[in-house]
Amino acid sequence: MATSWTSTSGVSAELWPEQQGFLAGGPGRATEVAVVSLVEAGALRIARNGLVSAVQGLPRSWTPLQTFVLRSVPRPLGDLVVAGARSVEAQSLRQNLVESGYVRSAGSVRAVRWVRRVFFLSWIGLVLWSLFGDLTFGTVLSAFVGLMVATGVTSPYVRPLTRAGRSTVRRLGAGVVTSQPVPLVAYYGLLGKVGKQFVWQVLGIDPVAAAGLRRRRKGDGSSGSASCGSGCGSCSSSSCGGSSSDSGSSSSSDSGSSCGGGGCGGGGGD
């Protein structure tokens, strides 16, 4: 049986499933991965009513996020995922991914967004100048082209994931199969859909337990992940699905362009 730090999908030998989950769906998703991997390892139980509790007598070494989860139970599944998403351990996971070059730092994303705003406002100023001043239309048009070029050039830098991060998520999606719960959850989230079934259904989780899971609203940064704070959460929509080998939806809809390419947008129940 795979441990939490075993790369279960062959996506990236150096990334743990929790890290893969973080890339695909944010800190909540990473927590879902921690929970499901512990259940798979026989260290946690999820009762029909959603109460998650520890199984005694399994002295093992766990990842920091798994340790947080084990320390936090008994607790309802939904609350546990939210707590995990907000935990210091999830933040450390994120920091680790930033340092490894998979996730952009919140500061750099913010800075690029500000630069783009300044460009845009400058262009608006030029438009007004041309309307009420003596600026020529050609200058405004040139400025517009410049703005478009600047927007295009900076586009990759406002996404929470780096190229390596997006590539990792794409490869994760390509290798996901329903018989492997951990990568399945990492990619889709418990509230994600595989075909006509929710992932929680595929895993045999009771509907009452799953009802406690929450989708994170777009723009909800409560997870504490500044650069991975927006998105559809543990999304079940089929807004993206291009790169997946399964017919279901993607977990991340940050860019909407492909399941693999979005990344970090979902909250995985947060």
Added chain:
Amino acid sequence: MVEGLGVGIGWRPEIDLTVERLDVDFVEVVAENLHADRLPESVRVLRGRGVPVLPHAVSLSLGGADPVDAHRVAHLGALAEALDAPFVSDHVCFVRAGGLDSGHLMPVPRTREALDVLVANVKAARADLPVPLALENVAALLEWPDAELSEGRFLAELVERTDCLLLVDVANLYANARNLGTDVGRFLDEIPLERLAYVHVAGGREHQGVYHDTHAHAVLPEVLDVLRQLKERVDPPGVLLERDDDYPSDAELAGELAAIRAVLA
């Protein structure tokens, strides 16, 4: 004596799916944790499979000086009907006195006077229950002074005067043997085994020289040995494993059930 129940386990919400997966013949639920009109899905699933579900109460306080709380008895009775249970059970103890709740199953003094009170309460409860009532011996860390009867004789007279059933907890008996010097053989010889409903088995551990019936640790071989001594006298209709905390893996629980079956074989 009650017809064969087999080997069962205490159903608890935390391990509901585990209980559904385990090979058990019957389960017991803590009556105070369930509502007759809102049974947990897992309990309904088990009932649907034909698994008997026995309500086990902890709050009737039958040994107390206060009259039995009619609402608690009504709740227990409603639960028995909802579960189609053949009988219900509680303990030979008191949990309330003077408006205070002890939070523990407190032993009653083994005097004639206390027995009279207990008998009156049991008869009152039985009158309002739709099914027979079984009474369980408790584990005690102290004995009241001036006991007039041994624990076995006390239970025997209680059964004789109330016509109730017996639920023998061999783990409690073992605990009392360890902590209070109760003679296991004498206890088993004195109680009316023909009135035996079923048996409880549970784990515990010693802490600072005192054995605690924790229901949160593995069942000791010594407890199974008490079960073996009981089995030498009578084939128990049912034996139930109680676990209330620090739940181990499914495999470990299955192993404990198998150990019980081995004693009964």
